[in-house]
Each structure stands twice: as C-alpha cells, then as structure tokens.
Amino acid sequence: MSFQIERGLFLLDFTDHHAILGVPVDAEIKDIRKRYLKIARLLHPDSGASETEEARQRASDLLSKLVNPAWERLSQERDRSEYMIVLKLKGQQGLRQQGDLVLSNLAKQLAAAANPDHFYTTALKDLATKQYEQLDQMLELTAQLSELNLVYLMRKEAKGEFKPLEKKTPTPTTPSREVPINAPNPPPPRESPADQYYRRAEAYIAKNNFAQATLELREGLQADPSNSRCHSLMGMIYLKQNQGTMAKIHFNKALQLNPQDTMAHEGRQRLEQVQKVANKISGGGGKPAPSKGTSEKKPDDKAGGGLFGLFGGKKK
Structure with a gap:
C-alpha cells in the first residue's frame, strides 16, 4: 500500500516527518519521542484499535512505511541536524513560490494570524489529536499539518527567526591523573543503559x-x-x-x-x-523446474x- 501526500512541504519534493508524527517543526527530541511511542502503541496490531483485518493491515503499513522512518530520521542527532537545514531551505523556497501555493482555509488563517506562534501551536495540537483516530483520515490530516508547517516556516523565514538546531560543542575533558602502582583494581564496567x-x-x-x-x-x-x-x-x-x-x-x-x-x-x-x-x-x-530423480533441498535453518x-x- 502506497501513501502519497501532495500538499504542504510534501509538494516541495520533501518528506515532512514532523507532520507524519504530528509534532511542531521546532519540537524537542523528548517530545518527538513521546509522540512516536504514543502513535506506535496505537498502531500496534495487539492494541485492539483496529477491528477488521483491512484496518489492521493499514495500521501496520502506516507504522512501517511512514511512522517508523520518520522517527528514524528525527531520532538520530546527525540525521536530524541535516534534516533541519533542508527544512529551513524549504521555508525559503516556499517564500519564493508563495504566489503558486494552494492552501487550505486553516493554513490561510495562519498566514494572516496576528500571533502566528499561538495559532500554529493550537491548530497543530488540535489536528494531531485526531490524526490517528480514524486511519482513513490520516493522510488528509497529515496534509493539513504539513501546510501549517510550511506556512509557519515561511512566516519565520520572512523575519529571519527560524534557526536549525545547532550541534552542541563537546566540553573538553581534563586529562586524567596517572594511576599509582599500588592503586586498587578499578570496578567492573557498568551495564549499558540499553x-x-x-x-x-x-x-x-x-x-x-x-x-x-x-x-x-x-x-x-x-x-x-x-x-x-x-x-x-x-x-x-x-x-x-x-x-x-x-x-x-x-x-x-x-x-x-x-x-x-x-x-x-x-x-x-x-x-x-x-x-x-x-x-x-x-x-x-522464475525458478527452474527440478529435473527428474532429484528433489529440492530445503534451506538449512x-x-x-x-x-x-x-x-x-x-x-x-
């Protein structure tokens, strides 16, 4: 099953992972993770939310083809940093092409809002609440979310206010002192959190x-x-x-x-x-037919x- 969205940032040849997960474009990683886990549990086949086999298959496809890849991209620091840089460029592209964009009424209201930050946050939260309740409406709601993301980026870019997340410079570590010869043995390594x-x-x-x-x-x-x-x-x-x-x-x-x-x-x-x-x-x-007198061997598992x-x- 393929999923195509041709509105908002998707229209600019860009996969809007924030819209897929229903989070703001400036969301912190802890909030993205929390939202992803909520969606993943909702779409899980054992959740009981999908009553028919067709609905369960659709939920599985949404999870594997849209939700999981979105989380993969946004959860890794390096990938997220690169993604945010491209996102900023797409906001600039939207500004250049704003005369050609066709927007929904909600996106038009954001474009004209006196307080775009408040309008964006409120409208996005309302859409995200309903995004995965009815799976047949998920693509439409995601398209509306992406339109909000695009318009918000355009307004921020117009004022030069949107800045991609910057990589944190690691704090230099102080060289450790030389261990005395008679020092006790170091404790065993701690178990990894994972x-x-x-x-x-x-x-x-x-x-x-x-x-x-x-x-x-x-x-x-x-x-x-x-x-x-x-x-x-x-x-x-x-x-x-x-x-x-x-x-x-x-x-x-x-x-x-x-x-x-x-x-x-x-x-x-x-x-x-x-x-x-x-x-x-x-x-x-295709697979050639086996010759007479021979039998196919099963793979060794x-x-x-x-x-x-x-x-x-x-x-x-």
Missing part, C-alpha cells in the same frame, strides 16, 4: 512479537545511541519482516560502531544471500545458518 531494553526485546522475539521488540530496541537506542547490539538485533527483526533496506541500515550502523559485531556480520551476509536469490529469480524469469538460529544464538 541492555535491559535488549533483553526485553529478546524475550518479545522469542514470542514472535516483533513490533514490541522493535519498540524496546528503539527505547534502548534512545538511551544509548552507540549500542551496536541493539542495531544488529533491530536489523535481524527487519530482515525477518522482509524489510531489507531498513535491515541494511541497522547492520551497517552496528558495524560502524563495532566492526567485530558478529550478529551484524552474519545478518548482512544473510541479507546479501536473499538479495542474490531475488535477483536470480527476477532475472531468470540450523543455528548459525538460519535467521532463527541467529536470534537464538549465544550473545557475543
């Missing part, structure tokens, strides 16, 4: 509850963005769900953080094998070879 989320994710995976496992790993990465184990396990979940692009992103991130991450190496190799098979099938017109073996293997 480890508890990782363990819960493993428990959900054992129950085939991949959606809840994904939420736990996202929480873990929020607590410890440099945790390669969370990235590699997230990649395995996406691989299991046939989302190769997202799986590759997390495997690569895990290996960037820890080149020795065994699960990421094995997962990426598995992904490459799957893609090779898919390419052969698409290029050769033993531990260390198959995906479930990787999930159930020992921790590295």
